[in-house]
Amino acid sequence: MSHLEKTVSNIVHPAAHISWRLATATLLVMSSMSAMAAPQMQVGVLLPGSKADGGWMESGYSGVTTAQKAFGPQLKTQLIENINYADMEQALTNLAIKNQLVIGIGGQTQAAILKVAKRFPQVKFSIVGGNQIPNMPSNVAGYDVKQAQIAFVAGAAAAMLTKTGKISYVGGMEIPSIVNAGKEFANGAHYINPKIEEMSTFTGDFDNVSKAHEATLAAISQGADIHYHILNLGLKGLEQAAKEKNTHIIGSYTDRCGTNPLYLAYTITGVGYQVQYAIEQLSKGTWQPGYKAFGLAMGPKASGMKICKSTPDMDKKITQIEQDILSGKIKVSEG
Template sequence: MVSRRNIIQGIAFSAFLMTSPLGALAQEALTVGILIPGSKSDKGWMESSYNGLVAAQEKYGDKIKVQMIENISYGDMEQALTQLASGNSMVIGVGGQTQAAVLKIAQRFPDIKFSIVGGNAGVELPNVAGYDVKQAEIAFVAGAAAAMMSKTGTVSYVGGMEIPSIVNAGKEFGNGAKYINPEIKYIESYTGDFDDVAKSKEATLAAIAQGADIHYHILNLGLRGMEQAATEKGTHIIGSYTNYCGTDPLYPAYSITGVGYQVGYTIDQAVAETWVAGYKPFGLAMGAEASDIAVCDPAPGMMEKLDAIMDDIKSGKISVLEG
């Protein structure tokens, strides 16, 4: 069951938007339900999506009304999506982990538009759009940056669930590091859970024990464990999803994966009545808001080399895995 706390939280968020000056409900407002299965303050995917939602609300004001449910278990997704679809004209599922539930519930609500932020191939229903962030592309670039920053010649990656998109991103992080330094040591591990702090800390400490000094991740709240390990041992993390350069010396760089950009994109399309169903890849080809790398204090020539790598990925000169 979706917990009463999260149902109330979703309703409270909606009520705030309705009563705030920016959210005064217009008669013809677009009603948007969004499922953020993790925490909206995870410093990662979920927070980026929430930031995109807030930006859309600020942009459109009374043209949209939003209801949000966050931080629920996988088993509760179908019920949460049913609730959102019952009261909104558009429903957004954040994360590829929502795709199976979205595709199931969308068949029960054929007149509702569904968008999956982090969707992938297999989105074929006439009322579902799947937006692929193409994490493997920017993971390759992050791996190249990690290799240039590493002083030990060892870098590591910790993923959450061992599913194709997360595994492919890890493989390409390693490939990017080896593109710069063929002799670099690459350590890859998975915790089985995007939010397990203890397991991600354990995995990071194990990598540090093998020499890793630069870490990359696809985690949600599990990132806290990586931060704890890196802080204790004096290593560093390439962050994901949003550029927060200058806010934390633990992070010398950030890969930008436009999760929030995609939330804004689908709302833009719905407001403009240009929304279309089907699979849509984003990634580097969609520009810096969709995918980019930010190095906070780059060494001379570093950004030029990373820009060249991104150009080669876009042109196909460098081939990366899907995901």
């Protein structure tokens, strides 16, 4: 620009300078507002199954949505669901690239997380349903839901609710935590009534509806009228069998009493609670790696039992059993 052009600009267009200053101020305000709205936390969540399975995965997803409501625009979540084992490492890698914290919902994510975490030491990883293992990476936290504890309590409830004296348990994969839950379900029933007959079946797949249906029908054919489970989408098959044969279920993970007549009781396993816990710890700057036990010791949001139409005697027995587990008077399996 020539000297003349500069002079003309300064004299002839004073309003332009005012407009420019206003525009600059507006941009600064907008930039400030944008910074305020920018998420302070970026969290990736891996759901191996469906967020609408009515079980573990849905409970975990409810924890994500609850946290999102609580933190609003401060929290940005990225969700990947329905991932098989072969693709799990890649899915976790994609989440680790973009997020500060990655949460794997289910113990089946643990092996892949332990591998991926080594490649992303600056990213935090939380495993909901994690086990205690030696030499856990310094950026990984394992949250143990203590399913065996509440399975014992569920067995006690089943013994109080059965009319035939026969009950069943259907688990997905035959891994230690799922096997232990079935074992303690039987132990809890026998604690109330040693004559109770308990039948356990493992379908080998948390999401196989037809196998869960067949396993439940087989138990019903032997007289079982109350069913407990650790299943994801496979729960649909258990529900179908119970509905066909007019038997009943003790649900897992979430208290939904009054929503489905098939269910006489629910255990609370706190899957969603652990998701919220991880995010809250991140927000406070208090997130810690390593193993952490949840279960009954962490209160009713983490673990509990709800009999939908209980009696005072039932409630008293359940409360006492929970207290005896916490005190160590009743010993249950780990995991």
